[in-house]
Amino acid sequence: MERVLLKNIENPNSAEIDEYLKAGGYRNVSKAFDMRPEDIIEEVKKSGLRGRGGAGFPTGMKWGFAIADPKFPKYLICNADEGEPGTFKDRPILERNPHLLIEGMIISAYALKAEYGYIYLRAEYPKAKEILDRAIRQAYERNYLGENILGRDVRFHLTVHQGAGAYICGEETALIDSLEGKRGQPRNKPPFPVNVGAWRMPTIVNNVETLANIPYIVEIGGEAYSKIGNPECPGPKLYCVSGHVNRPGVYELPMGTTLREIIYTHAGGIRNDKELKAVIPGGVSTPVLPASMIDCRMDFVSMPKAGSMLGSAAVIVMDETVCMVKVMHRIMKFFEHESCGKCTPCREGTGWLRRILESIEKGNGRPGDIELLRDISEDMMGKTFCPLGDGAAGALRGMLKHFEYEFEEHIAGRSRCKGG
Amino acid sequence: MARGMFSETAIKELEEIRRRYPDSRAALLPALHIAQREFGWLSDDVMRSVARLLNLTEAEVKGTASFYSMFRFRPMGRHIIQLCTNVSCMLLGAERLVDLLKDRYGLEPGGTTEDGRFSLVIMECIGACGTAPAMLVNSDFYDNLTEERIVEILERYK
Ligand SMILES: Cc1cc2nc3c(=O)[nH]c(=O)nc-3n(C[C@H](O)[C@H](O)[C@H](O)COP(=O)(O)O)c2cc1C
Numbered sequence: 001m002e003r004v005l006l007k008n009i010e011n012p013n014s015a016e017i018d019e020y021l022k023a024g025g026y027r028n029v030s031k032a033f034d035m036r037p038e039d040i041i042e043e044v045k046k047s048g049l050r051g052r053g054g055a056g057f058p059t060g061m062k063w064g065f066a067i068a069d070p071k072f073p074k075y076l077i078c079n080a081d082e083g084e085p086g087t088f089k090d091r092p093i094l095e096r097n098p099h100l101l102i103e104g105m106i107i108s109a110y111a112l113k114a115e116y117g118y119i120y121l122r123a124e125y126p127k128a129k130e131i132l133d134r135a136i137r138q139a140y141e142r143n144y145l146g147e148n149i150l151g152r153d154v155r156f157h158l159t160v161h162q163g164a165g166a167y168i169c170g171e172e173t174a175l176i177d178s179l180e181g182k183r184g185q186p187r188n189k190p191p192f193p194v195n196v197g198a199w200r201m202p203t204i205v206n207n208v209e210t211l212a213n214i215p216y217i218v219e220i221g222g223e224a225y226s227k228i229g230n231p232e233c234p235g236p237k238l239y240c241v242s243g244h245v246n247r248p249g250v251y252e253l254p255m256g257t258t259l260r261e262i263i264y265t266h267a268g269g270i271r272n273d274k275e276l277k278a279v280i281p282g283g284v285s286t287p288v289l290p291a292s293m294i295d296c297r298m299d300f301v302s303m304p305k306a307g308s309m310l311g312s313a314a315v316i317v318m319d320e321t322v323c324m325v326k327v328m329h330r331i332m333k334f335f336e337h338e339s340c341g342k343c344t345p346c347r348e349g350t351g352w353l354r355r356i357l358e359s360i361e362k363g364n365g366r367p368g369d370i371e372l373l374r375d376i377s378e379d380m381m382g383k384t385f386c387p388l389g390d391g392a393a394g395a396l397r398g399m400l401k402h403f404e405y406e407f408e409e410h411i412a413g414r415s416r417c418k419g420g
Numbered sequence: 421m422a423r424g425m426f427s428e429t430a431i432k433e434l435e436e437i438r439r440r441y442p443d444s445r446a447a448l449l450p451a452l453h454i455a456q457r458e459f460g461w462l463s464d465d466v467m468r469s470v471a472r473l474l475n476l477t478e479a480e481v482k483g484t485a486s487f488y489s490m491f492r493f494r495p496m497g498r499h500i501i502q503l504c505t506n507v508s509c510m511l512l513g514a515e516r517l518v519d520l521l522k523d524r525y526g527l528e529p530g531g532t533t534e535d536g537r538f539s540l541v542i543m544e545c546i547g548a549c550g551t552a553p554a555m556l557v558n559s560d561f562y563d564n565l566t567e568e569r570i571v572e573i574l575e576r577y578k
Contacts, residue, residue, distance in 0.1 A: 085506040085545040123453070123490050124502075124546045126559035159440045162453055165490030167544060181448035183487035199442050242508035242549035249550045284507060314549070316508055330510055334544050340487075 001228075004216045004236045005209065006252045009096040015131050017138040020099040026144055028215040032107040033152045035218075040111035041067060044214070046222030048234045052089075053079055053170075053207030054282070054311050055387075056233065056300035062204065066112055066194040069202040076114040077179070077198065077205045078105060080121040080128070081163055081170035084283035085334060086314030089238035089250050090208035094121070094128040097212070098135035102158065104211035106144060107218055109156045112204055117158045120175050123165055132160045167338035171386050172205040174340065185342045186386035209238055230256030233300040241267040243317035244274065256302065259294040263317055274319035278402070282311020284331045285391030287398025288324075308398065323417040324403040325410050328396060329357040335392035346389035349380040353396060365411035370404065425469050430454050434473060444474045452485055461492040497532040497539035499577040502556040505542050508549035513566075517553060518542070520567050525574075538574070 013019045020026070032040055045060030066074060078101065082090045093101055105117050121129055136158055139145040147155050161179055168174045169184035176198045178184035197203020213235055217225050226234045237255040239262050242248045246268030253262065259279055263269065270276050276291040281298060286309040289296070296306040303310045318327065336350040353376055356369055377393035384390060400407065409415040426434075434454060438447045451470050452462060459466050462485055464478075471481045485491045501521070505514040521527040521540055532539040548554030551563035555570070562573055 082547055083545065086508050086549050087545075088547040088549050091547050122547075124543065124556070126556070127561060157440065162449065164449055164452070164488035166488050178449065179446060180443075181445035181484060183484055185487075240550060242552060243511045248552075280507070316511070316549070318511065322511065327507060327510075330505075330507055334506060337489075337544060 001236065001252070001254055003252050005100070005212050005238055006092055006097065006250070007100070009092055014096045015098050015135060017099055017135065017142060020097075025099050026103055026142075028218040029103060029106050029144060030150060032110055032218045033150065033154060037111045037113060038067070040107065040218065043217055043222035044111070047213075047217045047225040048222075048231070049210065049213055049217065049225070050233045050235075050300055051207055052209035052213075052237070052312075053172075054084065054285075054309075056310065059206065059210055062194060062206075063108075063112060065192070066202050066204045069195050071195075071202050072113070073116060073201055074112055074114040075198045075201060075203040076105060076109045076112060076117040077172075077175065077203060078117065078119040078211055079170060079172065079175060079205055079207050080119050080125075081167075081175060082122055082125075082208070082312075083167040083170045083338075084285060084312045084314055085331075086242055086280065086283045086316045087240060087312040088242070089240040089313060091125065091128065092238075092250050093208050093212050094125065095131050098128075098132050099139070100212050100215065101132075101208055102135060102139050102144070104214040105158060106139075106149070106156055107214050108204070108206070108211055110154055114204065115155050115157065117156060118179060118198075119158070119160045120169070120179060121160050121162055122169075123162045129160060129162060136160065166340070167334075168340040168386075168388060171388065174386070175205065176203060183340075185340045186388075188385075229254030230297065230299045230301065237298070237313060239266075239298060239313045239315055241315045241317065243315075244271045244319040244322075245269065245317045246271055256297040256299040258297050259289070259315065262298060262315060263294065267315075267317070270317070270319050272319075274321065276317065277320045277322055278318045278324065280314070280316040280318075280395075282309050283314035284316070284334060284395055285309075285387075286311040287394055288402060289398075290402045307401070323361075323415075324399055324406045325357065325361045325415075326417065328399045329354070329361045331395055332357050332392065335388065335395075339388060339392075343385035343389070345380045346384040346386075346392070349376055349384075349389060350392050352376050353392065360407060360410050361417075363410070363413065363415075365407075367411065369411055370400065370407055373407075374400065425459075425466065426455075426473070427458065430458055431473075438474075445476060445480070447474055448476065448481065448484055449488075452481075452491055456491060461495055463493075497536050499537060499557055500539045500541060501527075501574070502541045502543045502546065504544070504546045504548065504552070504554055506545040508545075509553040512552045514553040516567060517555075517565060517570055520570065524571065537578070 049059045050056040169178045173187035174184040193203040251266045332354040336354045380393040527540045529542045553565045554563035
């Protein structure tokens with residue numbers, strides 16, 4: 001497959017506007033400006049593009065809601081918070097293909113009649129901040145940003161806004177509060193951001209990778225795009241593979257590639273000739289899968305059938321030496337730390353789960369602990385203010401579904417792990 | 421506008437940033453980043469100054485700042501080591517690095533060395549999972565860390 005999102009990133013100067021222009025970049029801005037905004041939204045609907053931030057919401061539908069709201073100004077926000085552990089797919093776009101993202105945002109802003117855009121970037125990526133600031137400056141100099149873009153009476157201003165280390169700010173309503181200069185805690189939905197978002201105005205939040213697909217959709221048309229990969233949720237997809245593989249990294253493949261192909265063909269298989277034990281397919285919020293299930297396809301439609309989720313396509317590969325109790329304990333520590341504290345089931349639940357998991361890992365588990373873990377996660381699932389709590393509970397339930405025996409072994413003192 | 425303790429460059433930078441948002445509160449996170457860059461950490465005095473610059477109350481500034489884990493509210497070491505220990509880094513040995521920092525520098529997570537050279541902050545994923553384990557030292561990024569490599573790198577920070 002021809003690479004779309006990671007095109008030319010081997011070029012050491014790929015982040016420079018001249019290199020981007022040389023490779024045909026920004027052509028799709030002119031093409032888009034020759035179309036009517038509503039026709040672009042129509043193409044995006046036809047393309048079948050679904051959001052790459054984790055939830056997989058149809059992008060064209062979201063845009064349709066936003067444009068139907070009569071309020072102005074409208075804001076376009078790029079979600080570059082990339083906080084889901086195991087995820088590093090947006091980073092190569094931000095650091096090595098920033099003009100593709102900017103081009104995608106210009107076209108999107110034109111279609112959505114948004115004149116102001118923000119890239120909400122995690123502070124953990126200081127290099128991306130420098131690169132994006134420079135790329136935006138270049139785009140202003142060449143009149144792809146600013147007033148009267150390309151003499152076509154289009155106006156779009158773009159700013160990089162840095163977060164400050166809070167996973168929850170990846171959740172779109174928490175992100176909006178954070179952008180407004182507040183504590184990043186999720187808002188009630190509805191109203192949805194497309195109607196009442198930043199500064200109470202219609203706001204479109206899309207992931208980096210989602211927006212980076214837009215120029216290509218304009219280029220080849222929604223129809224042709226919809227034929228790439230799984231027709232139920234088409235397009236090129238970035239899979240980021242980490243853990244015990246020979247060639248970890250970000251791979252651009254058609255949506256719906258199997259986990260087996262991703263791990264063995266692209267990421268080079270398991271390191272040190274070990275056996276594969278388990279895979280967390282879409283970041284730590286998604287339920288783990290045992291080695292026996294890696295023939296499932298990595299897309300928004302197939303993964304739920306396998307009992308997990310595509311999430312952010314952060315494939316964390318674990319070999320036979322890994323202790324699942326330890327992994328689960330580390331994951332819950334993450335959720336406890338990142339729970340924003342707004343709602344009780346998440347704030348208290350993640351703390352309780354972490355403490356029980358810690359005691360099991362340290363060899364102090366008691367009979368009944370597994371039931372207790374199940375009970376607490378049941379009390380969280382679907383009862384928290386935002387999906388962070390569901391992620392925490394769901395990850396644990398996945399672990400217990402496939403690896404309960406390891407937790408039992410730890411509690412019975414029969415485990416090979418020494419704990420700690 | 422009350423200038424407080426900020427340098428002229430910082431004030432100018434902030435004024436320019438302020439114009440990109442519909443209200444001044446939105447410039448709070450950028451202002452706190454600038455403040456932390458200038459002073460190393462956010463003291464009550466610094467936050468009071470930020471409040472005055474943006475026409476906000478001290479409670480608004482402190483209440484917001486305290487939510488975010490990358491803002492610091494006490495003096496830090498000269499160099500801040502931000503080491504990831506989340507799953508992908510853990511699988512490839514991040515815990516050994518934490519132990520090494522303890523043994524070699526007497527550095528505990530959340531702590532600072534006695535000579536004020538290093539502070540250690542444990543991070544929740546810095547997006548370097550494909551080249552784990554990884555860390556930031558100040559804003560310099562290092563990955564594929566081993567016990568030898570981390571010592572070699574840290575020796576460059578005096
Ligand atoms: C706890 C939590 C964290 C999230 N983190 C991110 C993130 O880091 N990046 C992202 O793009 N979406 C993240 N999301 C999803 C966003 O809320 C939102 O669905 C997404 O930005 C929409 O863009 P898309 O439609 O292009 O996927 C997160 C959601 C939750 C509940």
